[in-house]
Amino acid sequence: MSNDHTPEPYDSHVPAHREAEPIPDPGLPEHTWRxxxxxxxxxxxxxxxxxxxxxxxxxxxxxxxxxxxxxxxxxxxxxxxxxxxxxxxxxxxxxxxxxxxxxxxxxxxxxxxxxxxMVEMRHPAASPQEDRDATVExxxxxxxxxxxxxxxxxxxxxxxxxxxxxxxxxxxxxxxAPGDTLDIDKLAHTIWEPGMRLVRDVVGTPILASEVEMGDLINAAPEAMFPTEENGYPELHGAEEQVQKAKGAIIVVRMNPEDITHGEGRDKWTVDGIICYSKICTHVGCPISLYERTTHHVLCPCHQSTFDLADSAKVVFGPAARPLPQLPLAVDEEGYLVAQSDFNEPIGASYWEREKQ
CATH class of the missing domain: 1.20.58 (Methane Monooxygenase Hydroxylase; Chain G, domain 1)
Structure with missing residues (x-):
């Protein structure tokens, strides 16, 4: 007896000419008033x-x-x-x-x-003008x-x-405001002073000019933020420490001296191609450090303001309206990088009274 049996399709009894009936419109339920x-x-x-x-x-x-x-x-x-x-x-x-x-x-x-x-039929994304007028109505x-x-x-x-x-x-x-009232002097100046060493951020080690490699970007800070018995700087605490650390943050870059276009009166602000700028973006004060070595451009990650470090940190793209302030550099008798002075302009985002400084 043969077991070779092919079962009939499940729906073989449905006539081929029969078509599916549409689902009737259920309509809307009777409205219930609130x-x-x-x-x-x-x-x-x-x-x-x-x-x-x-x-x-x-x-x-x-x-x-x-x-x-x-x-x-x-x-x-x-x-x-x-x-x-x-x-x-x-x-x-x-x-x-x-x-x-x-x-x-x-x-x-x-x-x-x-x-x-309300019933709204689907329509193309760009509606005819009459439909737009009807929508406003x-x-x-x-x-x-x-x-x-x-x-x-x-x-x-x-x-x-x-x-x-x-x-x-x-x-x-x-x-x-940095205090009980808006103290413009606090905004215009930082903790940097003549002869203060540049130190690496976080670790606080001084930076030898001879150790800065071509193309390096170093996140640095004032030596006063790392007080010791040797350097004699007073220890800061609380909000004052955070304020001074934020305002004094800098970036240090070394490039070919021939690539640098010095601003007016800044030809002696660099050391063998080592140049230093504020780390605080002049747009809204974000910290910057995204450096492109080939173009000498540094990018702010918040709103993409871009500054040319080889040309006085001028703005080449983005919403920032001012260049990054530049810190004048020198070397001490031991070969460490030091500041010649404080920044000659307020750092960070603009404010109304800035032009009075």
Whole structure:
């Protein structure tokens, strides 16, 4: 008896001429009206709830300003999880203000804005002009349906909450100053002084001019940032140490002296092709060190400002508007690189009073 049997296809009993029937359009379910759509009392209650959220957001923003000026940074009386009073107060008040504005806007959209079903057919990415006009008309109609114009309580409290939220941003600008007030002298000068040695960043070892190889880029710092009994520099602490370290950061490069185009009065600022510039980008103050040896260009990684180190660090590309400040170099009796003086111009990003220096 033969076992050679080929089973029939599963759907062989379906007539070949039969076609699949289209799925019927299920349509839209019956619209369910919200309480605020049919009950004027519920609508007014929702308005008051939304307005209350915006008012509380304004109060919270004002409390942020109060906490900013009344609580000192480092005031560490016990709070949640050991965080200081200033940190806790600023975080909670600003967070609550933002949260209430967001929740209020969501509440407005869910309870008071028009609640209708809309069907939009797919269309090409570039719509005909008449469709664009229709879209603008629909948006304007949506704004009218939102009822902002006829709900002054919601409109005014929402605008007030967003406006008052600007207060924290304004007072935070106070922290951009290096002290209690904006001390221009602190911005115009760094810790560099005549005869101060250049040292390698992190390790603090002085840099022999003879050891700088052609094409090298060395991240360096002032010797004063590494105080010892031998060099006699005072030890800095806390914010002052960080400020001076940031302002004094430099890059040191050696290139063929013939490739260098000296700026006016800078022909004696280099040592055998060794040239030094501030490490701080003049755009917004990012640290730079991406060096292209063949072109002598250095790139800021933040916004791609590019400076030509062979030509007084002039800007060749990007948003920076000023060259990198150059540090005048010399060598001491032991052959180590030293500064002739401080930078002759403020380092870092521009500020309004800079031209007065």
């Amino acid at each position: 309480p605020t759509d049919v009950d004027p009392k519920a609508e007014k209650r929702a308005e008051r709830q939304i307005a209350a959220m915006f008012i509380l957001a304004m109060v919270s923003a004002v409390l942020f300003v109060v906490a900013y000026f009344s609580l000192e940074v480092g005031d560490n009386w016990d709070t949640f999880l050991g965080m200081g009073a200033s940190t806790m107060a600023l975080g909670v008040t600003l967070g609550v203000s933002l949260l209430l504005i967001g929740v209020g806007i969501i509440h407005l959209a869910r309870k008071l804005m028009a609640d209708v079903e 629909a948006l304007n109609a949506g704004l009218d349906e939102a009822g902002i114009g006829r709900r002054p309580l919601v409109r005014n409290t929402m605008l007030g909450a967003v406006g008052v939220l600007g207060l924290p941003a304004v007072v935070l600008l106070r922290d951009l």
